[in-house]
Amino acid sequence: MTELKSFLNEKIRYLIILDDVWEVDLWDKLQHALPDHNNGSRVVITTRDFKVAISANPNMRPYELHLLNNSKSQDLLLRKALPYQTCPTILRDIADQIAIKCKGLPLALIVVGGILKTKNQTRSAWEKVLRTMDWHSDGKGCMDVLAMSYEEMPYYLKACFLYVASFPEDHEISAKCLIKMWIAEGFIPFEDKKTMEETAEDYLEQLFQRSMVQVLSQHSNGSFKYCRVHDLLREFAIHEAGKENFVTVFPKPEGINHPDRVTRRVSLQSDCNEFKKYISPNTRSLLWFGQRNNPLYNFSMNNNEFKLLRVVEIVGVSETELMGIDRLIHLKYLAFRNCGRLKLPNVCSLGRLKNLQTLDLRRTLVENGPPTDIWTIEALRHVMWDAMVDSPYFGPPSNAAVRNLKTLQWISGVETWQDNQLPHLNKLLKLGLDNGCINKPKTINWDVVVHLFKTLSDLLSLGIRGWDIPDEIVYPKAVRNFDNLETLYLEGRWSRNVTLEADNFPPYLVKLTLITPLFEQDPMPQLGKLKSLMKLRLEGFVACNMVQPGSFELRGGGLLSLP
Secondary structure (H helix, E strand, O other): OHHHHHHHHOOOOOEEEEOOOOOOOHHHHHHHHOOOOOOOOEEEEOOOOHHHHHHHOOOOOOOOOOOOOHHHHHHHHHHHHOOOOOOOHHHHHHHHHHHHHOOOOHHHHHHHHHHHHOOOOOHHHHHHHHHOOOOOOOOOHHHHHHHHHHHHOOHHHHHHHHHHHHOOOOOOEEHHHHHHHHHHHOOOOOEOOEOHHHHHHHHHHHHHHOOOOEEEEEOOOOOEEEEEOOHHHHHHHHHHHHHOOOOEEEOOOOOOOOOOOOOOEEEEOOOOHHHHHHOOOOOOEEEEEOOOOOOOOEOOOOOOOOOOOOEEEEEOOOEEEOEOHHHOOOOOEEEEEOOEEEEOOOOOOHHHOOOOOEEEEOOEEEOOOOOHHHHHOOOOOEEEEOOOOOOOOOOOOOOHHHOOOOEEEEEOOHHHOOHHHOOOOOOOOEEEEEOOOOOOOOOOOHHHHHHHHOOOOOOOEEEEEEEEEOHHHHOOHHHHOOOOOOEEEEEEEEOOOOOOOHHHOOOOOOEEEEEOOOOOOOOHHHHOOOOOOOEEEEEOOOOOOOOOHHHOOOHHHOEEEOO
């Protein structure tokens, strides 16, 4: 609180929004940290509990959001159902009836609009939707809308939607992680001429079009980066997932009764030992979010438990030790993110996990070193690792078994790589190399990196953190030939003799990050020539006379970030 107050005191004025507050005494706890200098600063609290609003300021009546009238209801419905056109005359009367049925509830209107978007623009198709809205005025209208939208989904989307019940309220869900979990669970089929990741992205897009998920941010290429689920939709998903024994959330939310039986998926969202009695050999996923310091679970205690486990997702545990994790031979997705310190037993061999597709160890310090025996796993597709301070290096994928790798992100130890160790990485789509950079710079074998580049014609994203980067790496001739490369990240120090030239960058570059100290050239005249660039981030260009950012045009509403 003291830190927050000190931070706000330095501001001319501030605006703070506290969204979806349920604690009546929250304002009493917080207001002492919010300085009031009569300078126009404001704090806005949103809540669905009238008592919360009154307790914040008893002398002012809260502003209540009213239900939408018929005209605004129809406008919102049609903007969602027909976003790029006006409503045909033959559908206007039906649209009006559907809007009235939604009783002015914005979420209901948006969800029904998402249903209409998937229907043919005919009276019979829209009248069928109207007939399914035969609800009673018993206060459950919004839940009835959600149930109708869920029933309207094709079968392959229902499992994908129910899976989001596994995540905590207001959790920012990484779209890429969610997609990998869907694939590990077997929700995504093989399709001709498409990868499973591409099919899964289509499924997520369909959920968004139906307003069953909210997109928080997107990558420069338009793909989803983070998404979230509205709290009422999450409540509905938890209810349906519990009823179908699809996912059980612990601790169990108030008002939602899961059947007292074993479950196929467990989501542990705070300290709760109750979940153990629901574990069975049929449990497929274990997701845990929290801050507990003791080991999560000893997987070696019982050979029958977790026999079919496919997904382990652990986020935010400050310190843990996993026993017997290598017994989970059906495991396809294993992630420990933001987990402080992780200890794997010395006898643990992740190389036994022959079905493992994804290993995610980002922002996690593995005490006894990275599990380099994973390079014997033929199914492995994605390896994400952060070279944290004091982290031992991650040895190169020297085994020919890793020919299916798509992602190799922020791998350290590049200084040990040799040409003959990297012949099977030609299918990589995303590559990040880290040799310690500023904290612990190491001598890197740049010749190996140049040789590797020549084999990666399908690469979409390339990142390099390095020290004393030679000219041919800053502008490697091979990179210029990457027709598919969309993202380029370069961090470190390179020669002052390097001259930025637009022609030396990949032709269809969408996102570019350059972080380097003491670079004296004004980069804007050359970078402004990159016709596909939408997002640019520059750091360290402090010694140059840079042109005004306003004179640099980024296409497609892109972003420009300067120090």
